[in-house]
Amino acid sequence: MISLTSYAFVSMMLFSIGVIGVVARRNIFVIYMSIEMMLNGINLFLVTFARYHFNMDPQVITIMVISIAAAEAAIFLSVIILLYRSRKSLDTDIFTTLTQGEKS
Amino acid sequence: MIDILFIALAFLAISGAIAMIVYANPMYSALGVLISMLSVAGMFALLNATFLFLVQIIVYAGAIMTLILFILMFLNIKEEDLPKEPNKFKLITIGAIVMVPLNVLILKAVSKLPAKDLTISNTDFGQIKPIGLELYNNWIIAFELISILLLVALIGSVVLAQKRKSKINNKGEQL
Numbered sequence: 428m429i430s431l432t433s434y435a436f437v438s439m440m441l442f443s444i445g446v447i448g449v450v451a452r453r454n455i456f457v458i459y460m461s462i463e464m465m466l467n468g469i470n471l472f473l474v475t476f477a478r479y480h481f482n483m484d485p486q487v488i489t490i491m492v493i494s495i496a497a498a499e500a501a502i503f504l505s506v507i508i509l510l511y512r513s514r515k516s517l518d519t520d521i522f523t524t525l526t527q528g529e530k531s
Numbered sequence: 532m533i534d535i536l537f538i539a540l541a542f543l544a545i546s547g548a549i550a551m552i553v554y555a556n557p558m559y560s561a562l563g564v565l566i567s568m569l570s571v572a573g574m575f576a577l578l579n580a581t582f583l584f585l586v587q588i589i590v591y592a593g594a595i596m597t598l599i600l601f602i603l604m605f606l607n608i609k610e611e612d613l614p615k616e617p618n619k620f621k622l623i624t625i626g627a628i629v630m631v632p633l634n635v636l637i638l639k640a641v642s643k644l645p646a647k648d649l650t651i652s653n654t655d656f657g658q659i660k661p662i663g664l665e666l667y668n669n670w671i672i673a674f675e676l677i678s679i680l681l682l683v684a685l686i687g688s689v690v691l692a693q694k695r696k697s698k699i700n701n702k703g704e705q706l
Contacts, residue, residue, distance in 0.1 A: 432641055440544075456561070461552070478656075487669075517612060
C-alpha cells in the first residue's frame with residue numbers, strides 16, 4: 428500500500444529540484460520551467476492531502492494554481508520574446524538592467 | 532499492481548525533473564518537464580482526482596509546455612546563444628545540500644500523521660460535479676478574481692507583443 432509519506436517525498440523532491448533550478452541555472456527558460464516544477468510539486472501535495480482528508484477544497488485550490496500558471500505562462504513568454512529580441516541572449520545576468528536604451 | 536505503477540510514475544517524475552536542471556539545451560529540458568508533468572497527472576489519477584488528471588494533461592502538458600516548445604523553436608536558439616554555465620554542478624550540489632533540512636522536516640512531520648487508506652475509492656470524489664459545486668458555492672469570489680486575472684494576462688500579452696515605435700536609432704542614441 429502506498430503511504431502518505433511516499434507521495435509527500437515525490438512532491439518535495441519536485442519542489443526542491445525547482446528551487447535548485449532557480450538558484451543554479453542561468454538560462455531564463457530553465458528558470459521558468461523550474462517555477463512550473465515548484466507549482467507542480469505543490470499541486471501534488473495539495474491533491475494528496477485532499478485524498479487524505481477526503482475533502483474537496485484542496486482540489487479547487489489546485490485548479491486556481493493551474494489557472495494562475497497559465498496566466499503566468501502568457502506574460503512570461505511574451506516578456507522573454509521581447510528580451511531575446513533586444514539582447515540576443517537567454518542569460519539572466521544580462522537581464523539585470525532592463526532599460527531599453529542601454530547597449531549591452 | 533498499483534504499487535508498481537506508483538513507483539514507475541515517481542521515478543519518471545523525479546528523473547524528468549533532474550533532466551530539466553542538468554541539460555544545457557532548453558529543448559531537452561522542456562521534454563524532461565513534459566515527462567514529469569505527465570507522471571504527476573498519473574499520480575493525480577491514482578489519488579482519485581479524475582478531473583484534475585484531465586486538467587493537468589490539457590492545460591500543463593497540452594497548452595503550457597506546447598507554448599514553451601513553440602517559442603523555443605520560434606526563437607531558433609543557437610548553441611553559442613546559450614549562457615555559459617561553468618560551475619553549474621557545483622551550484623546544484625550546494626542547492627541540494629541547502630534543501631535537505633526542509634525536506635527532512637516536512638517528511639518527518641508528514642510521517643507522524645496517522646495512516647489512512649489512500650487507494651482509489653468508488654465514490655464520486657474528485658469528479659467534475661462535486662468540484663463544480665464546491666467551486667461555485669464556496670469559492671465564487673476566488674473564481675471571479677481568477678477570471679479577471681486571465682483577462683489582465685490576455686490584455687498584457689497583447690500589449691507586450693504589439694509593434695512599438697523604437698525610441699532608439701540604430702546608433703544606440705536616445706531620440
